[in-house]
Amino acid sequence: MVGGGNSGAQIAADLLPHTELTWMTRRPPRYMPDEIDGKALFDIAGRRAEGVGELGDIVAVPSVREARDSGPLTATPMNTRTLADAxxxxxxxxxxxxxxxxxxxxxxxxxxxxxxxxxxxxxxxxxxxxxxxxxxxxxxxxxxxxxxxxxxxxxxxxx
Known part of the structure; x- marks a missing residue:
């Protein structure tokens, strides 16, 4: 899995129970606070002129929180050799x-x-x-x- 945003984290969390997985990102993942869900994010974005980027890149939906907190959702720095072996x-x-x-x-x-x-x-x-x-x-x-x-x-x- 390549990508340090919502799609990468959420798809990685969904795949973890089914396969051996390496999650690669350019930088360490930036999770939003756990209380921020999609609805809260849109509400916050609607009230702010400057956006919500400072909150993080990943909405920690339940599957992501569970995989993150239990350990298997761990990001690895980008590595072309790992990609070639996938x-x-x-x-x-x-x-x-x-x-x-x-x-x-x-x-x-x-x-x-x-x-x-x-x-x-x-x-x-x-x-x-x-x-x-x-x-x-x-x-x-x-x-x-x-x-x-x-x-x-x-x-x-x-x-």
């Missing part, structure tokens, strides 16, 4: 399709997109892309839409 890579690194890091795999078409079957890259089926809107699932770039896409991806990987 059976599956799930890349959860933000809202913009910034895919330059995938250039060595030569997966992008002339429009800069990676051809996918669901969330799996057609030319590299171990690579899953989540959160790219209608490209990888209906409304998957939204908090509401990414859930069904992520759950379907986890179920596919678990099988």
């Amino acid at each position: 059976d599956v890579v799930i890349w959860c690194t933000g809202f913009r399709p910034s895919l330059g890091h995938l250039a060595p795999l030569r997966l992008r078409d002339s429009e800069g997109r990676v051809a996918v079957d669901g969330t799996s890259a057609v030319e590299e089926p171990r690579l899953h892309l989540l959160g790219y809107g209608s490209w990888t699932g209906p409304a998957s770039a939204t908090l509401i839409g990414v859930g069904p896409t992520a759950k379907a991806t986890i179920a596919k990987i678990a099988r």
Whole structure:
């Protein structure tokens, strides 16, 4: 699992009971206070002009809190060797399709997109892309839409 935000942490927490997992991030995870949930976050964001970034990057939903507090949800610094040895890579690194890091795999078409079957890259089926809107699932770039896409991806990987 690659990505230190909500998607990376939440999908990692969901996968931990089913598989051996390495969670890689560029920097140590920044969890929001446990009492901040999605509703509270939107309420706070609506009252602040400067945003909510100082609160952290990860909403500690129950599955994330449980995995974090019991120990298995531990971030590892980015490591290309670990990525090369992985059976599956799930890349959860933000809202913009910034895919330059995938250039060595030569997966992008002339429009800069990676051809996918669901969330799996057609030319590299171990690579899953989540959160790219209608490209990888209906409304998957939204908090509401990414859930069904992520759950379907986890179920596919678990099988």
